[in-house]
Amino acid sequence: MKPLAAAIVIAALILSFSAYRDLFGLRHALNSAVYPFQFLAASTYKGVVGLPAGITNLFSLSRENELLKQRVKNDEAKLNQLAELILENNRLRAALGYQAAGRYGRRLLPAGVLGRAPQVWSSVIVIDRGANAGIKENMAVVAAEGLVGRVVEVAAFSAKVMLITDVDSKVAAVSGRSRDLGMVEGFSPLKLAMRYVSSAGDIQVGDLIVTAASSSLFPPGIPVGRVLKAEKQEHDLFYQIEIEPAVPFSRLEEVFLVF
Amino acid sequence: MRPAIYILLAAVVQTVLLPRLNIFGVMPDLFLVTVIILALQKNRTAVTLSSAGLGLLTDLLSAGFFSNTIAYVIAGNIAKTIKEDFFGDEKSLAVRLVLGLSAGLVLLTGAGHFFLLRREWSLSYLSFRLVAFPLYNLLAWLIIAPLAQQAFYGD
Numbered sequence: 001m002k003p004l005a006a007a008i009v010i011a012a013l014i015l016s017f018s019a020y021r022d023l024f025g026l027r028h029a030l031n032s033a034v035y036p037f038q039f040l041a042a043s044t045y046k047g048v049v050g051l052p053a054g055i056t057n058l059f060s061l062s063r064e065n066e067l068l069k070q071r072v073k074n075d076e077a078k079l080n081q082l083a084e085l086i087l088e089n090n091r092l093r094a095a096l097g098y099q100a101a102g103r104y105g106r107r108l109l110p111a112g113v114l115g116r117a118p119q120v121w122s123s124v125i126v127i128d129r130g131a132n133a134g135i136k137e138n139m140a141v142v143a144a145e146g147l148v149g150r151v152v153e154v155a156a157f158s159a160k161v162m163l164i165t166d167v168d169s170k171v172a173a174v175s176g177r178s179r180d181l182g183m184v185e186g187f188s189p190l191k192l193a194m195r196y197v198s199s200a201g202d203i204q205v206g207d208l209i210v211t212a213a214s215s216s217l218f219p220p221g222i223p224v225g226r227v228l229k230a231e232k233q234e235h236d237l238f239y240q241i242e243i244e245p246a247v248p249f250s251r252l253e254e255v256f257l258v259f
Numbered sequence: 260m261r262p263a264i265y266i267l268l269a270a271v272v273q274t275v276l277l278p279r280l281n282i283f284g285v286m287p288d289l290f291l292v293t294v295i296i297l298a299l300q301k302n303r304t305a306v307t308l309s310s311a312g313l314g315l316l317t318d319l320l321s322a323g324f325f326s327n328t329i330a331y332v333i334a335g336n337i338a339k340t341i342k343e344d345f346f347g348d349e350k351s352l353a354v355r356l357v358l359g360l361s362a363g364l365v366l367l368t369g370a371g372h373f374f375l376l377r378r379e380w381s382l383s384y385l386s387f388r389l390v391a392f393p394l395y396n397l398l399a400w401l402i403i404a405p406l407a408q409q410a411f412y413g414d
Contacts, residue, residue: 041275121368
């Protein structure tokens with residue numbers, strides 16, 4: 001029955017490069033069917049793992065509550081100042097003909113991470129928001145620390161997010177310091193590679209890399225990572241750059257979708 | 260019904276629990292281990308069809324190419340071919356198949372990414388994966404082999 005195996009392999013190859021990768025809605029239906037079990041398992045896991053911390057926290061909750069109240073009071077004054085600065089910034093930008101800006105200038109929707117897609121070389125996570133929450137393909141996804149990735153597939157109640165560490169991910173990015181432009185690609189689950197940065201530029205270890213304004217998918221200015229290695233040989237056209245991602249993907253439990 | 264429950268549980272564990280137990284991004288592949296277990300006892304047609312089915316399931320739960328379908332069908336048929344010519348202790352054969360085919364899967368899919376899709380991977384990470392993935396799968400085999408036996412063969 002080796003011809004059967006060969007036929008299946010060829011069919012899978014053809015399907016992989018065709019427009020029918022969702023198998024006429026079967027992919028979405030399957031993901032929707034599995035979602036309740038994934039949600040239950042993820043909630044149970046988070047509950048079990050969080051239980052010891054929850055018990056020890058009971059004893060320190062009161063003190064922590066007082067400290068947090070004091071911090072909120074202190075931060076309120078700073079927030080008022082910041083609001084004024086944002087308004088002034090927008091007025092000045094409008095006077096110069098620029099559009100108004102805020103942090104990413106967009107609404108953020110929180111989502112929980114259910115799990116990860118079961119493919120050896122892919123870095124795709126599953127989140128607990130889907131079409132019912134207004135999620136669309138190619139939406140940018142961020143975490144508190146920086147850029148996570150983009151939505152690649154949407155089911156009714158869940159969605160798949162390709163992380164920036166995925167080998168198929170590409171993000172236009174710049175150095176925050178020198179503004180040299182390049183393309184950040186997945187290199188391993190722990191590192192990113194930044195390509196096509198001209199060797200005439202100035203990239204140093206420790207530079208913060210952020211999303212570029214030229215990116216059509218991601219708002220500009222989102223932290224991508226920090227430069228770990230930046231090398232160039234004498235006759236090279238481009239730098240060889242490795243970046244440590246800003247987001248700790250191995251511990252990622254909550255993300256935000258950028259509307 | 261038992262195979263369906265086993266497959267559903269494996270899918271949930273694979274996507275929800277195991278990613279949280281990963282070591283530098285490496286986690287066991289329960290479905291590859293299941294394909295090898297099935298290859299040791301079922302006939303070739305059943306192995307091919309069940310490998311394709313399990314591969315398709317994992318690909319539909321992922322995004323992108325049907326790489327698992329291709330990899331599992333090839334792995335299942337290789338395991339079956341080796342089993343047909345093998346005389347000896349089945350457990351030691353299973354261990355060797357898990358280790359060998361796991362490493363082979365890493366190389367096959369990595370090569371596919373590099374040659375077909377022109378994607379580059381860190382060589383040091385590939386080397387780490389070539390060692391860690393088979394060992395992690397071996398650990399998974401020790402745990403799930405009795406469960407798979409119970410689910411698919413009822414003993």
